[in-house]
Amino acid sequence: MNLAASSLTEAERAEYLSYERQRRRRLLSVVVPFGVILTGIAFLVATLTLIANPRQSAAVLVNDALTLLLAALFVVAWISLRRDHLGLASSLVLALGGGGILLTVAVACFSQGLTPLSLIQVASLSTVLVLVGMLGGLRTIIAAALLLSAVTVSILLLAPRPGPLDAQIGPQLPLLISVTVTYQWAVAASMIAIWATYRQTLQSLGVAFARAQRLDTLKDQFITHINHELRTPIMTLQGYIEYLQLGQSFLPPAELDAALAKAGRTADTLVTLLSNVLDIRRIEAHQDIPPAPVRVRDALDAALALIDPRYGGGALRDLRLQLPDDLTIWGDAIRLQQILTNLLSNALKYSPPGSPIAITGHVLPAAASAVLRRGPTPAARELAEISIRDYGEGIPPDQAPLLFNRFVRLPRDLASSVVGTGLGLYLCRVFAEAMGGSIAVESSGISGEGSTFILRLPTAPDVSISSHDTASAAPAASVAPIPSPVLANGRPPAAGRG
Amino acid sequence: MEESRAATVLLVDDNVELLDLLARSLQHFGRFTVVRAADGVEGLERALTLRPDCIIADVRMPALDGYQLVRALRGDPTSAGIPVIMLTALAQDGQRLGGLLSGADRYLVKPVKIQDLITAIHDTIGISQTERDRRMRALVEGYDEREERGLA
Numbered sequence: 098m099n100l101a102a103s104s105l106t107e108a109e110r111a112e113y114l115s116y117e118r119q120r121r122r123r124l125l126s127v128v129v130p131f132g133v134i135l136t137g138i139a140f141l142v143a144t145l146t147l148i149a150n151p152r153q154s155a156a157v158l159v160n161d162a163l164t165l166l167l168a169a170l171f172v173v174a175w176i177s178l179r180r181d182h183l184g185l186a187s188s189l190v191l192a193l194g195g196g197g198i199l200l201t202v203a204v205a206c207f208s209q210g211l212t213p214l215s216l217i218q219v220a221s222l223s224t225v226l227v228l229v230g231m232l233g234g235l236r237t238i239i240a241a242a243l244l245l246s247a248v249t250v251s252i253l254l255l256a257p258r259p260g261p262l263d264a265q266i267g268p269q270l271p272l273l274i275s276v277t278v279t280y281q282w283a284v285a286a287s288m289i290a291i292w293a294t295y296r297q298t299l300q301s302l303g304v305a306f307a308r309a310q311r312l313d314t315l316k317d318q319f320i321t322h323i324n325h326e327l328r329t330p331i332m333t334l335q336g337y338i339e340y341l342q343l344g345q346s347f348l349p350p351a352e353l354d355a356a357l358a359k360a361g362r363t364a365d366t367l368v369t370l371l372s373n374v375l376d377i378r379r380i381e382a383h384q385d386i387p388p389a390p391v392r393v394r395d396a397l398d399a400a401l402a403l404i405d406p407r408y409g410g411g412a413l414r415d416l417r418l419q420l421p422d423d424l425t426i427w428g429d430a431i432r433l434q435q436i437l438t439n440l441l442s443n444a445l446k447y448s449p450p451g452s453p454i455a456i457t458g459h460v461l462p463a464a465a466s467a468v469l470r471r472g473p474t475p476a477a478r479e480l481a482e483i484s485i486r487d488y489g490e491g492i493p494p495d496q497a498p499l500l501f502n503r504f505v506r507l508p509r510d511l512a513s514s515v516v517g518t519g520l521g522l523y524l525c526r527v528f529a530e531a532m533g534g535s536i537a538v539e540s541s542g543i544s545g546e547g548s549t550f551i552l553r554l555p556t557a558p559d560v561s562i563s564s565h566d567t568a569s570a571a572p573a574a575s576v577a578p579i580p581s582p583v584l585a586n587g588r589p590p591a592a593g594r595g
Numbered sequence: 596m597e598e599s600r601a602a603t604v605l606l607v608d609d610n611v612e613l614l615d616l617l618a619r620s621l622q623h624f625g626r627f628t629v630v631r632a633a634d635g636v637e638g639l640e641r642a643l644t645l646r647p648d649c650i651i652a653d654v655r656m657p658a659l660d661g662y663q664l665v666r667a668l669r670g671d672p673t674s675a676g677i678p679v680i681m682l683t684a685l686a687q688d689g690q691r692l693g694g695l696l697s698g699a700d701r702y703l704v705k706p707v708k709i710q711d712l713i714t715a716i717h718d719t720i721g722i723s724q725t726e727r728d729r730r731m732r733a734l735v736e737g738y739d740e741r742e743e744r745g746l747a
Contacts, residue, residue, distance in 0.1 A: 321687075325655075328684035329610050332706030336616045339709045343624050356616075363612060 108311065113303030118183060120299065124231055125186050129175045132194060136168035156208040160201065167197045187232045195225040195241060199248055210257040211266060219252055219277065223284040230288025238292065242285035246278045253277070315502075326370060334363045388532065390557035391433050393424045393458055393483060400437035404445065414445075415453035424458045426481050426554040428532035433554070436528050436536070439521040440485045440550045448489025448547060455486040460556055478555040480534070488547040492540040500538060501526040529554065602648040602720055603628045607638030607664065608682070609656045617651070617712070625713040635659025639667055642674055649716050654683035654694065662697040669698035676727075678719040682707060695734055700727065 143161040147153060174189035202222060206215045222245055229241040253274050258266055266273065337360035341353060397420065426433065444454045461480045492500065501522050522536075529536040533555050540548035604627045608614045611633070618629045630645060632638035636658045642650055650668070654661035661681055668674040680701040681694045694702040700719045703712070 324686065325684045328686070328705040329613055333610070333613045333616055335706050336613070336620065336709055340616065340620055340623075343620075343709070348623065352619075356619075359612065359616070 109304045109307040112307035113300045116299045116303045121183055121187060121232060125178050125183070125190060128190055129171060129178055129186065132171040132190065133168065133175055136164055136171055140164040140168050156204065160204065163200065167193055191229060191232055194228045198222065198225050203248060203252060206252045206256040210259045211262055212259065219249060222249060223281050226281065226284045226288055230292055235289060235292065238285055238288050242282055245281050249277055249281065250274055330363050330366045334360055334367065337363065388427050388429060390425045391428055391430045393426060393481065394420055394422055396430055396433040397437055397456065399434045400441055403438050404441055414451060417453055417455040420456060420458040424460070424481055425557040427478065427557045428554055432528040432532060436525045436552060439525050443521060444485055444487035448487040452488040458483040480553045481556045483552045484549050486547060486549040488545060490544045491542045491546050491548050492538060493542040494540065497538050497540060501536065601626055601628045603630060603645065604716060605630045605632060605638065605641055605645065605647040605650045607632045607635065607650065608653040609634050620709045621713065624709060625716065635661065635664045638664055642668055642677060643671065647677065649720050650677055650679045651682050652679060654681055654685050662693060665698045676724055678722055680715055680719055
């Protein structure tokens with residue numbers, strides 16, 4: 098219930114608050130006119146009675162004047178509601194409704210003494226709590242219940258009791274007081290319960306609505322984005338087909354063959370885009386794969402074999418590898434490979450041709466693992482940390498938290514020619530979390546310093562402590578150029594940083 | 596295609612594959628002399644030095660985008676008259692209008708057939724400055740009208 102402490106975004110909080118305002122506005126727009134009409138009629142009736150029968154006690158005159166004042170203040174509340182001063186309108190209604198009822202009951206009881214009628218009026222004081230419960234919060238309800246109890250006890254103890262009733266009430270006074278006050282607190286407790294559930298429901302609704310709205314916007318962006326991303330490869334593919342049709346009679350066979358090969362490559366690009374989009378559905382089906390020990394080195398080799406050589410920019414790169422051979426995680430080989438493929442293809446896409454890429458891996462010390470562990474990791478399991486660093490443009494720190502959401506691409510990338518769907522890093526996060534791990538990024542946002550993507554996954558149950566030693570005592574980085582594999586039957590890398 | 600001198604077409608696109616395809620196609624099937632540029636800055640330099648008969652430019656490019664390129668061309672008296680065709684994946688109406696308002700003669704949304712592109716080049720090369728001014732006036736008036744009706 099604590100809005101500040103929960104993990105709500107500003108938009109979700111704003112959405113909840115706007116719901117709360119709307120609720121209060123609707124309530125007030127019913128209560129205020131009703132108050133105006135009721136007090137107006139009461140004043141009219143009392144005044145007409147006074148005119149018809151002018152010899153009345155002072156209390157009746159005072160009551161009539163009070164009713165007029167109430168009616169006037171309700172009109173003020175109406176005006177403030179029309180001008181959207183909800184706070185003022187609520188306070189006025191609470192003070193007028195609650196205070197008015199309290200005051201009239203108190204005046205009636207003290208001026209006329211306790212009669213059967215005034216006892217009923219005392220019982221009806223609980224309506225004040227209903228009014229407060231509708232418009233106020235927890236504190237207001239408790240404060241109102243305390244005030245009400247005090248007024249009730251004072252009336253029952255101090256108000257004059259005419260003869261016959263005094264004999265009946267006197268002996269039962271303690272019982273009368275405790276029953277009345279208990280009833281009032283029962284109403285107060287009910288109002289608190291209603292207020293709490295109402296608030297909870299509104300908050301959940303507000304959050305759900307804000308999230309749905311955000312997702313809707315993201316989907317719109319995604320559709321626009323994917324529409325744009327598809328048009329160029331489709332035109333290229335269509336263009337090559339037309340090229341082959343128009344040129345088949347006079348272009349040399351080698352030229353035609355080259356065009357055919359290029360058309361094939363363009364079709365591959367389209368398949369990449371599509372397979373990324375389809376991966377989302379696969380993830381959302383929540384297919385659980387039983388975990389098994391996976392050697393990180395094997396997954397990395399498989400990932401490197403899939404990297405699209407076009408992203409290398411034609412230049413050989415230094416692959417600075419510092420990875421213990423026996424580093425083994427507890428998860429799924431295909432998912433780990435997919436994460437590594439995505440991270441590597443991003444590193445290649447978003448850093449200048451020829452710049453190095455560093456991959457390091459080690460087992461985190463037990464204490465650090467305990468702090469960083471998340472998800473369904475067995476309690477005693479340590480975490481393996483795999484980092485992939487490039488020396489490219491980096492990621493502006495304010496945009497880093499957005500990266501792992503779906504359909505997100507950095508504004509800079511949207512304006513560039515780098516192909517992406519905005520799904521790659523979302524897939525990485527979902528896969529990592531499904532294996533009980535996490536993924537994060539560190540970047541200064543300074544061009545040339547690049548970014549480091551840190552993947553943490555639980556180690557396999559039988560991992561030996563020696564991996565610490567292997568990692569810390571690892572020799573100088575083994576340097577190997579990234580192989581230039583052919584994109585054969587493997588799944589091409591998911592595209593898009595973010 | 597019956598012109599005695601082959602018209603020169605400058606192609607500006609950061610997509611290497613498409614640039615290559617278009618260059619080959621325009622050479623083989625349109626009999627144009629084709630010059631390529633891989634981004635807006637290179638495109639502007641080539642346009643100012645070569646004075647091509649027609650320019651085909653993408654919109655989303657690093658360094659200098661298609662809109663900026665056309666505005667730069669139209670702002671320089673020596674290049675203001677060069678016909679420009681925008682060839683882009685940006686398919687929304689606002690983007691099309693933005694392209695035409697920046698001074699492009701045609702706004703083509705990908706995918707475009709090669710033969711249609713060749714036809715568009717022939718149409719655009721023949722366009723006179725008077726005709727260009729007339730079109731721009733009509734465009735701006737139409738835009739104002741739409742704005743008045745709240746449609747722009």
